[in-house]
Amino acid sequence: MKAQFFKTLGHPARIRILELPSEREHAVAELLPEVGIEPAHLPQQLAELRHANLVATRKEGSAVHYSPTSPRIAELLDVARAILSGVLAGQAELLADLRATQGEAKPPS
The missing domain is CATH 1.10.10.10 (Winged helix-like DNA-binding domain superfamily/Winged helix DNA-binding domain)
Incomplete structure (x- = not known):
C-alpha cells in the first residue's frame, strides 16, 4: 500500500x-x-x-x-521539500568543494 x-x-x-x-x-x-x-x-x-x-x-x-x-498530506509534502532542500544543499557544498579543489590544481604548462 x-x-x-x-x-x-x-x-x-x-x-x-x-x-x-x-x-x-x-x-x-x-x-x-x-x-x-x-x-x-x-x-x-x-x-x-x-x-x-x-x-x-x-x-x-x-x-x-x-x-x-487530510491536512497531513501538506505536512508530508513539507517534509519532502525539507529533505530535498537538505540534499541539494549538501550537493551544492560538494560542488563548491570540487570547484575549489580544481582551482588549486594548476594546469600543465
Whole structure:
C-alpha cells in the first residue's frame, strides 16, 4: 500500500495539485493555470488522486471542487521539500568543494 501511495505521488502535476493551499476547495477551472498541464490531462491526474483517496470532491452545479482528504498530506509534502532542500544543499557544498579543489590544481604548462 505504501509503495502504491508513493507511486501516486510520483507525477509532478499530482504533487502541484496537492501543494495548492488546503484551506479551501479548488474548482477544476482554478486548478488548470496552477498545475500547468494540458486541460485534457487534468481529469486523469485528478482521477488518480481520487482513486488513492488523496482528494475529495464536491459538486456544485456543473462545477466540481477538489480538496485534500487530510491536512497531513501538506505536512508530508513539507517534509519532502525539507529533505530535498537538505540534499541539494549538501550537493551544492560538494560542488563548491570540487570547484575549489580544481582551482588549486594548476594546469600543465
